[in-house]
Structure formats: structure tokens, C-alpha cells
Amino acid sequence: MAKLITVCGATGGVGGSVARRMLKEGWSVRAITRNTESPAAKALIEAGAELASANYDDVASLERVFKDTQAVFGITNIFEYLLEKSPEDAAEREKQQLVNIATAAQNIPTLEHLVLHSLPAGEKLAGKGNFVPHMDGKDQAVDIIKETLPSVAKKTTFLWIGFFTSNFYNHPMSKPVEVPNTNGSRVFIQPIPPSLHIYYAGDVEHNAGIFVNAILKNPAVSLPAKYAFLYTSQGSMQQYLQAWIDVTRRRTTFVTVSLDEYEQIWGPYGKEIGSMLKAFEPINDWTKPYQPDVIAAKDLGIAEDELVDLKAALEINKALL
Numbered sequence: 001m002a003k004l005i006t007v008c009g010a011t012g013g014v015g016g017s018v019a020r021r022m023l024k025e026g027w028s029v030r031a032i033t034r035n036t037e038s039p040a041a042k043a044l045i046e047a048g049a050e051l052a053s054a055n056y057d058d059v060a061s062l063e064r065v066f067k068d069t070q071a072v073f074g075i076t077n078i079f080e081y082l083l084e085k086s087p088e089d090a091a092e093r094e095k096q097q098l099v100n101i102a103t104a105a106q107n108i109p110t111l112e113h114l115v116l117h118s119l120p121a122g123e124k125l126a127g128k129g130n131f132v133p134h135m136d137g138k139d140q141a142v143d144i145i146k147e148t149l150p151s152v153a154k155k156t157t158f159l160w161i162g163f164f165t166s167n168f169y170n171h172p173m174s175k176p177v178e179v180p181n182t183n184g185s186r187v188f189i190q191p192i193p194p195s196l197h198i199y200y201a202g203d204v205e206h207n208a209g210i211f212v213n214a215i216l217k218n219p220a221v222s223l224p225a226k227y228a229f230l231y232t233s234q235g236s237m238q239q240y241l242q243a244w245i246d247v248t249r250r251r252t253t254f255v256t257v258s259l260d261e262y263e264q265i266w267g268p269y270g271k272e273i274g275s276m277l278k279a280f281e282p283i284n285d286w287t288k289p290y291q292p293d294v295i296a297a298k299d300l301g302i303a304e305d306e307l308v309d310l311k312a313a314l315e316i317n318k319a320l321l
């Protein structure tokens, strides 16, 4: 009988990639959503998944949908409620949602493997005072799970992901902006110098499923409680932009502004993303505070050509740029 994976966030970009890949790999997939009527939910049924409804804020609903499952994938999205109260309140809520997923998973006797999306904390990368709500809340959840839910922690892999290439077309702050009256010149405005070192995750909608499948296939490498870091290559923010310039052939200048100016332009979302970029400034190697527990594609036996890197991802999605 096929093994069953319950994929939370299956109607989204990352979870959707996991659901599609695991179906291809011959698993049964139970896709979790709050809205079983959405077009994304209906597409999952057509792809062969079973749909079930649960909410990360409600442990009992999660426990119900995790019944009889061998694997669970979970990814949260703080940006949905970042501004409902304060970003710090949102971080608390996202932390609790991740702990809720692990708490529900702990009560499932058939569970072999939980894969939970997380990120390195700003305060661990750059020191106290660098709390980045969408990073630190997730990382605090990991520490809570490790400390208070050891029986599930030993079956859990924490998935980190580098910069999505889709930010170039999905997120206004990461999009070069056309300057009027210049014959098409663009500016890429960021609160950090172009030399900032980052990790590129390429085409995440393709890569995430391949990566999670490899995590599940290699428990001896990915457990217990390892951080599996999905990135395809690394380099500077200027190189990230250069790939976009090479593909679009648009004249584009990198412009550095202060964090305050970035917040002035983009409001609270600017503060959130700007604080994240600032937290990367003092440290090129994000894995350093987490070693020896970080693994990457090579450790999981993923060949380089299985993942779609930055430039190839831009070529595939050229119409969106």
C-alpha cells in the first residue's frame, strides 16, 4: 500500500510543489486547506490528492487530518496576518502555529517523519536586537519543539529555503522599478549594499518537492532534528539582480537606501523585509550558528541538475518579469 503524506499548505507555492512531487513518487497525498472550494484546492483533487480541512490555530483540527499518516509537511505564512496587530504578535502566532502542527503530529502513532518549514533567526545570525518576526518566530518554534516535544522532534526535519526567484515577480519590494522618462531604465532599491551575500533557492515550485522527497527518503541523514537547507547556489545581491538583467536585458541600477528610507517607501512590510536583509549583513554563512546540524542538497544525494537554479528559473518565467 502507498504511504500517506499529509501536506499542510498544499494550496500554496511550497506545499503545492511538495504535494505534486509526492504524488509523482507514488505516495498518497492528503492536502490540507482552510477552503476546500478554492481553485487551488480543486486542482489538487484533479492531480490525485485527497482534500481535508484544518486550521493551524486549532490543534484538534490538525490531529484529525493527520490520522493514519506516515509523513506530515507543514509551512506557515506570517505575511497573511503580519499587520493584524503588531509584527511581534504575528511572530507569536506563527510560532504557536508551528508548535501546534508538531503537537498534533506527536499524537499520531503511525507518524515516521515530520518536515516543518522554518528559517534561521535574525538574533542568532546578527545578535540581540535583530529580531526579525518572520524568521525569529519560526526559529523559536523549532527550539520549543526540540525542548518540549522530544518524541516528535527526533522525527522532524526543519526545512529552510533561500531567496525564491519568484520574488522578482510576486513581491513588489523585490522588483526593479521603471524610472519614468528614461527610456526604460530601472532601479533596484534595497536597504543593503549590492555585495550582501545571500542564498538563492531557484524555482521553488519545482525544487521544494524534490528536496522534501529526498529528506523523506534519507532519514539517516535528515533526522533527528536536522536543518535541511534548500538552496541552489549562493552569491551577492548584485549577482541575484544581474541574473534578472541578463534575462530581461533591461538597464538596471542597484540603489542602496537606509532601513528608515526603505520603511518610508514600503511601510511596515519594508521594515520586515529590510530587517531581514540587515540581519544577513554581518554573516555570510547562515548555517554557522546551527552547525553541525545543517544539511544541504548534496548531503541528500540530490544531483545539481535536478534543481532549477536562479537564471534558469528566470528564463522559465520570463513572461512574468
Ligand SMILES: NC(=O)c1ccc[n+]([C@@H]2O[C@H](COP(=O)([O-])OP(=O)(O)OC[C@H]3O[C@@H](n4cnc5c(N)ncnc54)[C@H](OP(=O)(O)O)[C@@H]3O)[C@@H](O)[C@H]2O)c1
Pocket: 008, 009, 010, 011, 012, 013, 014, 015, 032, 033, 034, 035, 038, 054, 055, 056, 057, 075, 076, 077, 078, 080, 119, 134, 161, 162, 163, 164, 167
Ligand atoms: N519569498 C521568499 O524568498 C521566501 C524565502 C524563504 C522562506 N519563505 C517563507 O515561505 C512561506 C510562504 O510559503 P508559500 O509561498 O508556499 O505560501 P503561500 O503560497 O501563501 O501558501 C500558504 C499556504 O499555507 C496555508 N495556510 C496558511 N495559513 C493557514 C492556516 N491558519 N491553517 C491552515 N493552512 C494555512 C494556505 O492554505 P489555504 O489558504 O488554502 O487555507 C496555503 O496553502 C513563508 O513562511 C515565508 O517566510 C519565503
